[in-house]
Amino acid sequence: MLRKYPISLQSFRKIRQGDYVYIDKTEVIHQIVDTDQYYFLSRPRRFGKSLLIDTINELFNGSKALFEGLWIYDKWDWSVTNPVIRFSFSNMGIRTAGLETAIYVALEENANRLGIPLTKKEYDLRFKELIEKAAIGGPVVILIDEYDKPIIDFLEDPGMVDANRSVMKNFYSILKDSDEHIRFLLITGVSQFSQVSIFSDLNNLRNITLSSQFGDIVGITQQELETNFSQEIARMQIDRPDILSQIKQWYDGYTWNMQTWVYNPFSLLNFMDEPIFRNYWYATGTPTFLLKQLKKKAIYDVEDYEMGGLALASFDTNHPDVAALLFQTGYLTIKNIDQNGQELYKLGFPNLEVKSSLLNGLLSIYRAGLGVDSLSLVAKINKALNTYDIEGLILQLNAMFAETPYDRWKADTESIFHIITYLTFKLAGVNVYTEVHSAMGRSDIMVKTDLYIYVLELKLDSTAAVALQQIKDKAYLAPYASDSRKKIAVGISFSSKDRKVEQFQFEEL
Secondary structure, eight states, rough: OBOOOOOOOOOOOHHHTBOOOOOOOOHHHHHHHTTEEEEEOOOOOTTTTHHHHHHHHHHTTGGGGGGSSTTTTTTTTTTTTOOOOEEEETOOHHHOOHHHHHHHHHHHHHHHHHTTTOOOOOOHHHHHHHHHHHHGGGGGEEEESSHHHHHHHTOOOOOOHHHHHHHHHHHHHHGGGGGGEEEEEEEEESSOOOOTTTSTOOOOOOEOOSSSSSSSSSBBBBHHHHTTTTHHHHHHHHHHHTTTHHHHHOOOBBBBSSEEEEEEEHHHHHHHHSSSOOHHHTTOOOOOOHHHHHHHTTTTSSEEEEEEEEHHOOOOSSSSSHHHHHHHOOOOOEEEEOSSSSSSEEEOOOOOOHHHHHHHHHHHHHHTTTOOOOHHHHHHHEEEEEOOOOHHHHHHHHHHHSSSOOOGGOOTTTTHHHHHHHHHHHTTTTTEEEEEETTTTEEEEEEESSSEEEEEEEEEEEEEHHHHHHHTTTTGGGGTTTTTSSEEEEEEETTTTTTEEEEEEEEEE
């Protein structure tokens, strides 16, 4: 019998009643809901936040039958229920109705479900009234999903961002004085906007995004993978004995505390349904705003960021920090935490799916079109670099530049050639470095393979001879003299008019 996978399903009831695969998260959920505290959790899209919210909703509604067989079943007092007030800003019609109107509608829907008449006119006072009247039936549970949607969807409209931020601040401000009526509060989202601007009045909100205790509250751990998908893994291992390591390479690697690592659940479920390695998660939403921000700031080397915890956990819409944005949206994850005096986080790609997807997206936007497919050329570039085939390498680079739409090409400096060459090599899967410093200067691009170390100097509308001579004069390869690999200097001259490599010279040093 084929198993059913809850791909894109966010209803705990549908998953349980429909006999879909469910990863039991009720133990860690119990740790949160048993504390009577206010929580905030940031995780990337399609990571299970909405299912988490819905599971907690069913728990406080006393839906005992849905939890049969799960960890929490005999550890929860099912005789006690709590009124649940719930908002999901992802499906409130904010773009069509406007934020204030959407909030009014959501408040009315909650009131009708709970059988409560509302009389206040202002949306914040109406929210306060809903809480107080619902609490007559017991302390309320408030669940708010995708709180940041009213801002995320309007990042390219600063005026609307400011207006929605003001509404949100007023909306959340009433929670502070409602402590006596609230049993539990959980707010989830992708981005962590400054608490000064949105949650300034909610100073008892505990941010568990980077908590060591809740690193596996969403996502799928290695143990959960091997336990819940043992049938599928055993079947795949017949033809692919190393399938576990391949799955790990493609979809694992996310961590928010360097103690617990999890798989992207959306990609993993899709893979179990059809065991072909694809970029499932990235394909569900191209991060246009993010890619535009990277191009606007001429950022193309997005690995090895280092930043403090405060910067990592906040997002300024007026002056977005690209590293924080990449981390919060799931394109980078924590690789190391240096706690020598203060927390310093090192970031990098979590897995192959994200790395290949983001690099291809970056390469495409620098080539002036998101629809341009770069992947068909990189395998040949990888082969050329690994076999010391410089002619073949130049041929593929020229093919890369030639496919860029002519009417959208705006290359008046050598930087665009530098960026596209670097991203192409990065996407090809070789070890590539940009602006590598040495005693006498810095080289444009360095590539290391098992057998070769290349240094490439790139010039625009100059000569390959000048570029090659600079490598020699600056002794860019001197620091690697003791390395057994062959050292290759490559001078390249690009033509801005013809959009191609006009000249190249190379020499083994």
